[in-house]
Amino acid sequence: MAKRITNRADDYSQWYLDVIKEAKLADHSPVRGCMVIRPNGFSIWEKMKAALDTMFKETGHENAYFPLFIPKSFLSREAQHVEGFAKECAVITHSRLKSVDNGVEVDPESKLEEELIVRPTSETIIWDAYRGWIQSYRDLPILINQWANVVRWEMRTRLFLRTMEFLWQEGHTAHATEQEAVEETLQMLEVYRTFAEEYMAMPVITGVKTESERFAGAVDTYCIEALMQDGKALQAGTSHFLGQNFAKAFDVKFQDRDGEHKYVWASSWGVSTRLIGGLIMTHSDDNGLVLPPKLAPVQVVVVPIYKNDEEKLAVAEYAAELITRLKHSGISVKYDDRENYKPGWKFAEHEAQGVPVRVAIGPRDVQNGNLEVARRDTLEKNIRPMEGAAESIAELLETIQNEMLQRARQRMNEATRITDSYHDFKRTIEDGGFIYAHWDGTADTETLIKEETKATIRCIPLDDFAEPGHCMVTGKPSARRVLFARSY
């Protein structure tokens, strides 16, 4: 078999690129740092969207849409926020082109009076709108989400993980009380955790970011952190408690029950197409993409095998029966009857594309009332009866979904260590993985560790590892262990 995908062990980042290429998830675009998301990739995103959107609706949120362009002046309203995003904003300065001899150029006469920023995130324009919507406590809470694209002018990009333009959702909520806004922030964090585990089969650690990793403009940034196969951590989603920062910056007040005018409390939360990168690096192998059934564009592919027209017909009829039953059970299935490819070729292709279950049907199977069923995740093949196939395959899909999570969790656990010795930390961080250790809570120590080991504090975990101890670097007291890793 011609090997088109680099082995993970040889070159992990080349492997990652090869998987994306072979699974036809995305292409590099003519513009540096941007990507074309191909149908296979976009279909995964659509599945993610559908599941998340349902979860958002179930927790009381509504979708809305705010503009792509933000007046430059808005960005300067919240001091921390400006600082965080100023260096990576695309700025629109002109409104038209004009024809010249060999093409077009910017028409200098079309210079804008106020330049526009292509949104790197929408807090500012949304809070500007909220000011007009909120007067009374009766107008609260506002629970809005938007599905959108954003642009961040990144220096270094990587397909799905960090592109200059990416797709995401951003929730923006406004509340009458601090407690309610904090509860919202934590609730959405939990939604993300649930989604990552139940749909992506990607276990995550939840926690709160240190000041240096906090979202610009937030009081607290909560996150879900996943561990990739190469031992690097990936921030897979964030949920921010914004306090009254944006309410103050955009003068959003409400009159409370007690008649007092008060600033509104806020949260924002988001996940992006980066999740697809996380999905790839959590499950895929040297043969290509491996997808959890709940997010697979096609859950079952049926490949017919035949030598002549007679066999072809018999197989097709048999397959049609199976496909009807699978569809009836709510399973998405594709019949791959392309004439121009041989079965072996199709097997390899569907494997590269991560189709969770492959069913091969040949004359022998028709004869014996069987199916050959192969699992993408374990590459196991077995023969099972046509009778009850829809049920048994539905069950198999569930098994695959569950076992993928179990395996990923086991891998994460095996790559997670605890240490009290900085010497030990420096040594073991080389192997990748998560390390729980004590930290004195200062930015100086955090920076020192980063400089010496390239590891950062991924989060301060919410529940676990709360026992007090002493900072592994300075020996100063520490209330709890924090989670370290090298990260994407």
Next chain:
RNA sequence: CGGGGCGUGGCGUAGUCCGGUAGCGCACUCGGCUGGGGGCCGAGGGGUCGCAGGUUCAAAUCCUGUCGCCCCGACCA
């Protein structure tokens, strides 16, 4: 912004050092044999070698400039 690499049919590349008919694999078209893990044989079509200058009888190859992309680091989701 630093370091490295690469631009040659749709894709992947050889050729570049040492200038002289642009080659190979995959894909594509046609015909046939095939078909339970990326099949085989035969016949075809397709490239102004990233771009712009220069040197030369002659440039993918040498010189100058320029554009772009990828990878690795520093910054970020």
